[in-house]
Amino acid sequence: MDIFSRSASSSRKFIDETVTALLSAESNQAAAEIIGRALSAYTVFDLQYIGGHLKCEVDRLPNPYRRMYKPFCMDLLDQYHEFMQDYRPGIVCSGPLSDLDLWKKYWVDVPEYCFQNVGPSENSLPTQNHPLSKFFYRLVFAYVMFVKGGCGHPVGMPFPGGLRIRQVGDIVYCPIRDREKDLPQALCNFCPAKQDPDY
Incomplete structure (x- = not known):
């Protein structure tokens, strides 16, 4: 089942449980495993929605900035694919998370943040501010910044x-x-x- 087909309560449970697990992680390997399991729930169709929203964001930008920014607009998905190429065969960073206090600060308000400004929509397709879109972004960049050091x-x-x-x-x-x-x-x-x- 596509992750964006989940109900609001199922989405909240998925986010809450994942964040609870991430808050208890103390090593790069543990963090990468939890992030990898969560990101594995996103199907190719979910990724297409996320990529479509990124493309729409770029299309709204004025030139010449749009032309300059366009080569960088898919960085979120590029980072996701790079992580999954390492995660699936089990190639993850070892060692402790470098800053546990900052790691916990990163996650503690994420469930609340994901559901901010989310109201009922007439559109049956997932919106850009869908809680699980926001969560995807947080998961990918948690790996990039805390585990990979990027x-x-x-x-x-x-x-x-x-x-x-x-x-x-x-x-x-x-x-x-x-x-x-x-x-x-x-x-x-x-x-x-x-x-x-x-x-």
């Missing part, structure tokens, strides 16, 4: 105004890293990138 945005990704994510040596600099502190659920608050000192 950043929330890929190097080179542009922002409006011509700003970009850049890397100098081992350090990734983001021009907006410290601008999202008033939004507790923003990925920026958990991302290992550093604020770009030039902005």
Whole structure:
């Protein structure tokens, strides 16, 4: 069954149970196993819906920004596929999670966040702010940032105004890293990138 066919109560149970398990994880391997099981519940049809919403987001952007951003717009699904290629054969990172306090802070409000601004819809198809769409995003980037040690945005990704994510040596600099502190659920608050000192 496609995950987006689940009822609201079944969706909430899936999110709550997964988050409870993730809050108890202390190692990269345990975290990756829980994330992998949860992401395995998303079918190819669910992924098509998610990809369709990403494409619609890009199509609404004005040029020339749309042309600059388009090569980066599927990063969420690219990261998902990269993770699943490692997870399915059991190639996962070992060792403890590097920052357990931040890991727990990342997850503690996720169930509430996933169901924010979700109201009844006349549309039978899943919307972009569907709780399980939001949860997919959180699952993928939890792996990227906490287990793999990557950043929330890929190097080179542009922002409006011509700003970009850049890397100098081992350090990734983001021009907006410290601008999202008033939004507790923003990925920026958990991302290992550093604020770009030039902005």
